[in-house]
Amino acid sequence: MTDKHLSTQFDAELSAVSTRVLEMGGLVEAQVAQAIYALTNYSAETASQVLAMEERVNQQEVEIDADLSAIIARRQPTARDLRLLIAISKTIGNLERVGDEAARIARTVQRLINTGVFSRLRLPVSDVSFEATLATASLRKALDAFARLDTVQALEVIKNDNQIDQEFDGMMRKLITYMMEDPRTISASIDLVFVAKAIERVGDHAKNLAEQIIYIVKGTDVRHNPVETVETVALTRN
Numbered sequence: 001m002t003d004k005h006l007s008t009q010f011d012a013e014l015s016a017v018s019t020r021v022l023e024m025g026g027l028v029e030a031q032v033a034q035a036i037y038a039l040t041n042y043s044a045e046t047a048s049q050v051l052a053m054e055e056r057v058n059q060q061e062v063e064i065d066a067d068l069s070a071i072i073a074r075r076q077p078t079a080r081d082l083r084l085l086i087a088i089s090k091t092i093g094n095l096e097r098v099g100d101e102a103a104r105i106a107r108t109v110q111r112l113i114n115t116g117v118f119s120r121l122r123l124p125v126s127d128v129s130f131e132a133t134l135a136t137a138s139l140r141k142a143l144d145a146f147a148r149l150d151t152v153q154a155l156e157v158i159k160n161d162n163q164i165d166q167e168f169d170g171m172m173r174k175l176i177t178y179m180m181e182d183p184r185t186i187s188a189s190i191d192l193v194f195v196a197k198a199i200e201r202v203g204d205h206a207k208n209l210a211e212q213i214i215y216i217v218k219g220t221d222v223r224h225n226p227v228e229t230v231e232t233v234a235l236t237r238n
Contacts, residue, residue, distance in 0.1 A: 010075050014084065017067050018147075021092055024060040025143040027053065028098045029136060032202055035105040036132040039195065040125055044113050050106035057099035061092050083219060087212045091146065094205040094212075098139065101198040101205075108191050117188040124174050128192060131167040132199045138164065138206035145210060151217050151234040154210035158230055164203035171196045 031053045038046035068085050071077070077085060138157050145153035175189045175196075214222050214234050222230045 010071075010077070010081070013067075013071050013075075014081075017064060017071070017088060020060070020064050020067070021088060021095070022143060022147055024057065024064065024092060024095050025139075025146070027060070028057055028095045028102070029139055029143065031057065031099055031102040032105075032132070032136050032139065035102040035109070036129055036136075036199075038106055038109045040129050042109075042113060044110060047106040047109040047113075051103055054099055054103045057096060061096040064092050065089065080219070084216050087216045091209055091212050094208045098202050098205045101201050104198045105195050108195050112188060112191055115188075124171070124178065124192070127167075127171050127174060128196055128199065131164065131171060131196060132202075134160070134164045134167060135199045135203040135206065138203050139209075142206040142209040142213070145213050149213060149217050151214050154213040155231055155234040157210035158207050159227060161203055161207045164200060168196055168200040 031050055034046050034053075035050045037043065038050060068089055072082070072085060075081075138160050141153055141160075142157045144150070145157065172193065175193055178185045179189045208223075211221075211223050211230075214220065214230065218233050218236070220233045222233050
């Protein structure tokens with residue numbers, strides 16, 4: 001078997017794994033969207049669907065991890081290819097945690113519906129929905145950047161993370177005001193705090209995905225660096 005043949009097989013295996021990562025990302029993105037729909041429409045049925053999807057997401061993570069291990073064992077990849085495989089492993093870990101956040105939101109929705117709080121109290125659910133729109137947009141853009149290995153798009157995701165953080169901070173201030181003005185909202189408002197935090201974490205994981213894309217393409221780990229440093233790495237020609 002020639003080296004070229006081995007290289008072709010390796011490329012095909014990497015392509016197959018990357019496709020599965022994108023499929024997992026699409027499932028997780030849908031999971032988050034459904035969790036927010038369940039919240040804004042008070043839908044217990046949709047919340048249950050989100051929780052049912054969690055098992056599929058977890059299974060996909062396990063299967064992709066097994067594929068990565070098999071590729072490493074069979075192909076003994078060089079440093080550059082090994083970097084790609086490690087980055088993919090971290091990517092699916094982040095996607096699985098996004099699914100966990102979606103499930104956390106769904107369980108909170110179920111609890112709020114069961115207590116009847118939606119029918120009794122006025123809560124700033126629309127503000128949470130806007131934060132979620134920003135976070136899901138970042139996740140979608142990160143997945144698109146992964147598909148294209150586009151560091152410019154990945155950089156946009158990283159830069160947009162501050163806006164999601166600002167929405168989270170604004171949501172906290174509004175919920176504190178609600179609790180101070182009407183103590184009856186305290187329990188439900190605390191639940192919404194956890195929902196808002198889960199959404200903020202979705203944005204964080206999208207940022208983590210973007211950082212892995214830059215690592216794959218540029219070979220530089222940009223985690224825990226200021227945006228200016230990340231921008232220099234992402235935009236520098238190889």
